[in-house]
Amino acid sequence: MGVDIDQAFVQDPQHRPGLSITQAQGIPLIDLSPVTTTNPCPSSMDALVKEIGSACKEWGFFQVINHGVSISLREKLQEASKKFFAQSLEDKKKVSRDETSPSGYHDTEHTKNVRDWKEVFDFLTKDPTLVPLTSHEYDDRLVQWTNKSPHYPPGFRDIIKEYIEEMEKLGRKLMELIAMSLGLEAKRFEEFFKDQTSFIRLNHYPPCPYPHLALGVGRHKDPGPLTILAQDDVGGLEVKLKHKTDQEWVRVEPTPNAYIINVGDIMQVWSNDAYESVEHRVMVNSEKERFSTPYFLFPAHDTEVKPLEELTNENNPPKYRPYKWGKFLIHRKDSNFQKQNVENIQIHHFKIA
Ligand SMILES: O=C(O)CCC(=O)C(=O)O
C-alpha cells in the first residue's frame, strides 16, 4: 500500500461516497432575467416566483442563470483564490484564523466529527461583525470578529469585497423572490440582515489519494437561510434526494457561470417546514483539485429564529421553539474545529414534538 491513511479523514462505511455517480438532471435551472433586466413584464415575474417556490419545495436546491453577477469578477476571484492556496502552508498560516476571530485561513474543519479534505479562507461581509462571546444562554457579552489581510495575491482583499457586494445584491433578490413565493411581502426578510453575520468561504479541495474513504465536506445542511455557491468545472457536490428513489445522492454537474442556490435551516424554520434544508456533501478525487466559493447569507446575531407568524395558524402551529441565531452560530463554531464525541447543535433540537 502506497498511501498512509490519516484516520481523522475516514468516513464511517455508511457515509462513504459511492463509486458510481448519478447526475442530478432534475435540479431546476432558473433564469433570473425578470429581476436582473429593467422593466420586466409582470407575467414573467409571476412565473419566476412560482418557479422559485416549487424549486424550494421540491428540491431545496436549484441553479440560477442570468443572475446579474459579473462573470469577469467571478473569474478574477477564482484566479486570486488559486494563487492564494498555491502558497506554502507557512505563508497561508500567516492569515490563520485565531482565538479572537474565526475568519481567515484554516484546514482542520470537521463535519460530523470527521475531518474534511479541504482548506479554506473565510472573509466576513461586515467588518467588524458583532457576535456573542460564548454560546451560554445567559451570557450577554459580545465580541467583534474582524477579517484578516492577506498580502498575497495583490488586491486579494479588494477583489473579495467587490465580489461580496455582488453576492449581497443577488442574495437580496433571491430572498425577495423566496418571500413572495411564500405569500409574504418582498422585503419581509430585510430586517434580519442589517447587522448580518454573513461570510464568504473560498474552498480548496486538493487531490485526495483515497477518495472512496474521505469527503471534501461531509454530509451536512447549511445553517443559515440561504447559500449562493459557485463551483468550478471539476464537480463533486452531491445532494441528497428529498423524494426517495433507488438513488440517494445525486451530483450537481457544473453549469458554466451558474450559481447553485440552496435553502438552509433558518429558511426551514421561518417557513415552518414548507421549504426544507437539504443535506449535501462534497466528493474529492485523486487527480484534480477543486475550487468552490459558497456565500453564506446569515442574519444578525440577535435574530430570534422562529416560524413566521404569517405562516402559522391553528391548523399549522409553529413546529419550532425560538432560538437565538448568534448562540447557535457560536455553538457550531466551537464544534466545527475540533473532533467531539457528540452531535453538534441542529435545528431538530428546537423541534416541538
Ligand atoms: O464545495 C461545494 O460545492 C459545497 C461546499 C459546502 O457545502 C459548504 O461549504 O457548506
Ligand SMILES: [Fe+2]
Ligand atoms: Fe454546505
